[in-house]
Amino acid sequence: MAEQSWIDRLKSSKKTALIQDGKRKIHYLLTDGFEMVEEYDLKTDELLVRRCRPKSPLGGQGQWQVEVGGLLVVPSTSAEKDVITENVSNPVFVRKDTKNSFQWRIRNLPYPKDVYSVSVETSEGCIIIKTSNKKYYKKFTIVDLERIQLPLDRSALSFTHANNTLMINYNKPAEILTREQELLKELKELKGTSDGDVDCKTQ
Template sequence: MADTTKSVWIEKLKSAKKAGLLQNDRKKIHYTFDDQTEMVEEYDAKTNLLLIRKWRQKSNSGLKTLASSDVWTFEIGQNYETRPIADNTLGMTESTTTPMFSRNDKNDSFEIRIRNLPYSIDIYQLTIDKDKREFILRTTNKKYFKRFSIADLDRLNLPLEENNLSYSHANNTLIISYKKPKAILDLEKQVHDELKKLNMKKEGDSDCPVS
């Protein structure tokens, strides 16, 4: 099943309209899919580490709304051009102490970081809901609770395995790591091989729509 879904995702990437830009030691790839959904990925030009993946949906009505046009949803990385969006799990307004949830991957693992969580490591409990394909984080002091998923695993319909999951805590930040399965590593290699075929423009060149 994973091989089939991997093929579907690869074919979707291959068939999308693509534009590439080299800018400030980053490779930026802009995808436009058949339904006009856009995806932008940014890689470290030296290591090929994926730093940002963001999406923008086209409004069904054709009108500019908060869910379309100028608004990007970040799957990986953060938007540093605007104020960070607070994690509203606690029902709190944005502040310097509100937990901030983001995904920042490594070459061999998916990595979730939740800043502004001051509790010691023994307070956290991390489990998997395999039916809903979600990770569940809670604290024994009942101060924090969150469900989240990893889109890459869902795209390939890969099982969620406890032995791939680990977490640590330092500097008021909880770091959750999930070891990338072989199917993910193989997929990433295929993507990089495809991107090698793309004509990358350099900063200052015209006609490059990468955002």
């Protein structure tokens, strides 16, 4: 099964733990060379950061891609390339999850809530954001669901708008919550140190 395949890849990966600045930092090195770094809040167990680096097509190290906690790097069309930019007045697309939901925040969107449309495109397996005034358009996927081949559920999606920020919320399905709880339990058993990285044996 696809879900077991991804879980097995994480369980069999080489993990390195570091406790620093109130965070539990985990580095995963999967057997195929795929790397992933996660940071969790020690008090709340909330995932703060996730970065991934796949192998390049030629077998070298690819570029780091931020999935959680920063600018989200996703495939974009030429029309979307100016959405993520250093210009502080342009929209900024950031993913920041909670324990029970995936969340995205798009800052610098000053239009009223009734201008926005947020929908699930099941045929493409993506979420689409657009405005009736044609000022903003964004298409993105939820990589966590893709990895275990779970379809998107329209009823799990909602959004709000306040302070020039559009916040999109997608309730995590039971399969995701179970997987995250199992993984977090394993991560808590790893011995980390504040002085440096420690290689941790996995089952």
